[in-house]
Amino acid sequence: MPAVELPVQKWPGRIHEVTLGGNGRKKVVVGGEATLPFLHFEGAIPHRPAIAIEVHDRNPAEWAENLRQVWGSALKSPAAWAKKASELGADLIALRLSSAHPENGNTGAEAAKKNVAQVLEAVDLPVIVLGPEVAEKDNEVLMAAAEAARGQRLAIGDCMEKNYRTIAAACIANGHVAIGKTPIEINLAKQLNILISDVGVSRDAILMDPTTGALGYGLEYSYSVMERLRLAGLQGDAMTAMPMICTVGEEAWRQKEARVSEGVPTTWGQAKERAILWEGITAISLLEAGADIVVLRHPRSVELARATIDKLMAGAGQRSA
Amino acid sequence: MPLSGIEIYKLLPKSNCKECKFPTCLAFAMKLAQKQAELSACPYVSEEAKQALDAAARPPIRLVTVGANPKSFQVGNEVVLFRHEKTFYHPTALVVRVSDSDSADSIANRVKEATTYTVERVGHNMGLQGIAIQNKSGDKAAFARCAQQVQSLTDLPLMLMASDPGTMEAALEKAAAQKPLLYAATRDNWQPMAALAKKYQCPVAICEPGGLQPLSDLTEQVSKTGVEDIVLDPGVRDFNGSLVSLTQIRRLALKSNFRPLGYPVITFPSEAASSLEEEALLAGQQIAKYASIVVLDHFSPEMVYPLLTLRMNIYTDPQKPIQVTPGVYPFGNPKPTSPLLVTTNFSLTYFSVAGEVESSGFPSWLMVTDTEGLSVLTSWAAGKFDAPKIAKTVKEFKISEMVSHQSLILPGAVAVLRGELEEELSGWKVMVGPRDAVDIGSYLKRSWTS
Ligand code: SF4
Numbered sequence: 059m060p061a062v063e064l065p066v067q068k069w070p071g072r073i074h075e076v077t078l079g080g081n082g083r084k085k086v087v088v089g090g091e092a093t094l095p096f097l098h099f100e101g102a103i104p105h106r107p108a109i110a111i112e113v114h115d116r117n118p119a120e121w122a123e124n125l126r127q128v129w130g131s132a133l134k135s136p137a138a139w140a141k142k143a144s145e146l147g148a149d150l151i152a153l154r155l156s157s158a159h160p161e162n163g164n165t166g167a168e169a170a171k172k173n174v175a176q177v178l179e180a181v182d183l184p185v186i187v188l189g190p191e192v193a194e195k196d197n198e199v200l201m202a203a204a205e206a207a208r209g210q211r212l213a214i215g216d217c218m219e220k221n222y223r224t225i226a227a228a229c230i231a232n233g234h235v236a237i238g239k240t241p242i243e244i245n246l247a248k249q250l251n252i253l254i255s256d257v258g259v260s261r262d263a264i265l266m267d268p269t270t271g272a273l274g275y276g277l278e279y280s281y282s283v284m285e286r287l288r289l290a291g292l293q294g295d296a297m298t299a300m301p302m303i304c305t306v307g308e309e310a311w312r313q314k315e316a317r318v319s320e321g322v323p324t325t326w327g328q329a330k331e332r333a334i335l336w337e338g339i340t341a342i343s344l345l346e347a348g349a350d351i352v353v354l355r356h357p358r359s360v361e362l363a364r365a366t367i368d369k370l371m372a373g374a375g376q377r378s379a
Numbered sequence: 380m381p382l383s384g385i386e387i388y389k390l391l392p393k394s395n396c397k398e399c400k401f402p403t404c405l406a407f408a409m410k411l412a413q414k415q416a417e418l419s420a421c422p423y424v425s426e427e428a429k430q431a432l433d434a435a436a437r438p439p440i441r442l443v444t445v446g447a448n449p450k451s452f453q454v455g456n457e458v459v460l461f462r463h464e465k466t467f468y469h470p471t472a473l474v475v476r477v478s479d480s481d482s483a484d485s486i487a488n489r490v491k492e493a494t495t496y497t498v499e500r501v502g503h504n505m506g507l508q509g510i511a512i513q514n515k516s517g518d519k520a521a522f523a524r525c526a527q528q529v530q531s532l533t534d535l536p537l538m539l540m541a542s543d544p545g546t547m548e549a550a551l552e553k554a555a556a557q558k559p560l561l562y563a564a565t566r567d568n569w570q571p572m573a574a575l576a577k578k579y580q581c582p583v584a585i586c587e588p589g590g591l592q593p594l595s596d597l598t599e600q601v602s603k604t605g606v607e608d609i610v611l612d613p614g615v616r617d618f619n620g621s622l623v624s625l626t627q628i629r630r631l632a633l634k635s636n637f638r639p640l641g642y643p644v645i646t647f648p649s650e651a652a653s654s655l656e657e658e659a660l661l662a663g664q665q666i667a668k669y670a671s672i673v674v675l676d677h678f679s680p681e682m683v684y685p686l687l688t689l690r691m692n693i694y695t696d697p698q699k700p701i702q703v704t705p706g707v708y709p710f711g712n713p714k715p716t717s718p719l720l721v722t723t724n725f726s727l728t729y730f731s732v733a734g735e736v737e738s739s740g741f742p743s744w745l746m747v748t749d750t751e752g753l754s755v756l757t758s759w760a761a762g763k764f765d766a767p768k769i770a771k772t773v774k775e776f777k778i779s780e781m782v783s784h785q786s787l788i789l790p791g792a793v794a795v796l797r798g799e800l801e802e803e804l805s806g807w808k809v810m811v812g813p814r815d816a817v818d819i820g821s822y823l824k825r826s827w828t829s
Contacts, residue, residue: 065630275730278692282463325498327681369618
């Protein structure tokens with residue numbers, strides 16, 4: 059009988075380790091993988107992927123009713139929301155400063171400082187701060203957030219091609235981690251990592267967001283770009299070896315399948331459960347493609363993702379299969 | 380794995396007799412390696428060489444057919460570990476399990492539901508592939524009866540699950556014509572099971588939870604009896620174990636060209652799940668990571684629809700992205716006064732635009748132009764998204780009868796087309812929308828007054 063020789067691949071590279079929080083605050087380390095996701099028999103996976111819960115600095119009226127209901131009155135203040143998220147098992151809080159968007163209040167630096175400070179006060183978890191994704195406003199509020207949270211080692215984003223300099227510089231000056239976001243393309247992701255590094259951000263302070271496509275809405279593109287980035291990183295390309303963050307909740311809950319309960323085909327099934335699986339399956343698929351941080355919205359998806367990560371990490375430490 | 384010219388040369392007579400019409404055996408071998416010659420051109424080739432060449436030409440993962448026409452499904456014959464390296468060819472078959480200890484009514488309901496379930500996505504209809512029948516009763520007659528009942532209710536391929544060969548044969552006597560998948564040959568029953576697979580010409584699953592070596596040994600034994608249509612069950616159920624063992628099987632087959640494990644793999648996600656959601660997530664993992672058949676114990680549309688969507692995503696050929704059928708798509712019950720936006724039929728472009736239109740809160744029309752699956756800028760650069768093409772689409776779908784305002788919103792990235800398009804479509808007003816889909820909501824808020 060032919061003998062089975064289990065193929066074990068030797069990877070010359072390793073994903074950079076990035077630490078968030080610390081300095082009195084809880085610490086979360088992501089990255090450091092020496093093999094593909096959850097293949098513990100082949101190489102070390104020193105840190106489990108982290109789950110961030112998305113919190114806004116305003117009550118998001120546009121959110122699906124189903125989501126608004128589960129968060130209830132916590133939606134009224136970012137501090138209360140973050141606190142509840144922490145109780146529900148978040149590893150990280152992802153604070154989106156959406157009130158700075160010109161159409162959602164156009165708030166400025168002062169509001170950003172105040173909201174970031176309140177969230178930092180309310181929880182002892184590390185915090186990710188995201189701008190409204192309008193370049194000028196991002197610069198304004200993210201700089202303010204970076205200064206207000208000096209030394210707290212936030213992750214701050216997104217650095218995009220047009221405004222990475224300002225945000226990256228604010229991260230260096232205040233000891234934070236920069237998130238670079240590029241539109242589902244491996245070379246653009248690598249290019250932005252190089253640009254951010256050239257500004258002076260060290261490799262252990264960059265996360266990349268290769269842009270999330272939700273289930274049914276471009277998931278396969280994100281999935282393959284992430285697999286390719288991870289393979290390139292493990293093959294030794296240091297400029298693709300950044301840990302990856304995916305805004306799963308935002309993308310999944312944008313879609314009709316998660317948001318709409320009436321006037322859709324009966325073959326879509328019951329709305330609440332469908333929405334959770336839409337977010338959950340997007341999350342798990344991208345975790346298996348290499349995501350190090352998934353940003354989620356629904357508490358049940360968080361619970362499911364956590365249980366799944368527990369099980370996928372269960373083989374850690376074992377060196378044979 | 381294909382042989383090189385030199386490897387083939389070693390198998391030839393090396394007499395250079397030229398009867399193959401090539402000057403030397405080596406020249407002939409080189410042409411064979413390039414698939415520009417047929418082995419039959421050499422009259423002196425040995426039986427042994429023939430077999431070796433045949434074996435080398437076999438795909439590293441066997442293509443297995445389950446069921447009889449017209450509704451059979453095929454799994455296996457995959458060639459890559461990562462979809463971006465080429466594509467995944469044979470989508471994971473989703474099979475729903477019933478048990479012969481359930482009441483006839485509940486079996487009938489489940490089977491009918493699973494058989495008739497179909498859901499449409501970007502012009503493609505998706506459904507389930509088969510019904511598995513579990514011999515839970517331990518009773519031979521009940522199993523055979525159940526197989527007969529299920530067979531009368533569905534044209535989907537069947538999978539018969541019994542560990543006792545006598546029980547299996549009782550059901551096969553009723554259902555063999557449908558070429559069901561037999562589950563499973565194990566270390567205890569493999570001889571009679573393999574004999575049944577041979578006698579009834581059915582594919583058979585081999586289950587050996589003791590590790591890949593024992594699984595491989597058992598597969599070798601079964602295949603030596605002449606059974607070739609094999610499906611593997613490594614018996615590992617949990618998230619990590621399943622990921623690891625399915626990855627290893629796929630790597631062994633593709634990277635090590637290890638024949639005894641070169642078969643499609645079957646999984647049972649519910650056996651490691653504590654809820655329907657968990658079953659769905661594990662099934663999702665297995666669709667992406669190397670399961671060819673996934674047996675579900677629950678059937679509900681809200682679980683199956685996301686899984687079918689995931690399967691479509693993962694099995695889409697990365698070189699040939701899904702194209703959306705050109706036409707006019709309504710969002711949120713639009714009226715003749717609602718805005719009309721124009722985009723291309725590249726699925727990702729369509730989905731990002733559709734998602735933003737959907738969440739903008741404006742009931743709208745979205746006109747999808749046939750750009751052969753290219754995005755806005757790429758198709759514009761390639762001359763496949765120009766003013767005449769857009770004008771033609773407007774006319775083809777009789778859009779002037781659908782909207783009363785006779786204006787359309789062009790993607791901002793192709794603002795240059797505006798003048799020409801207004802000439803092509805006399806009486807129409809061409810508006811320039813945002814460059815990025817994310818800005819559609821704010822654009823409509825700002826610019827749309829019906
Ligand atoms: S016919 Fe066969 S033996 Fe003769 S030259 Fe061709 S390959 Fe060689």
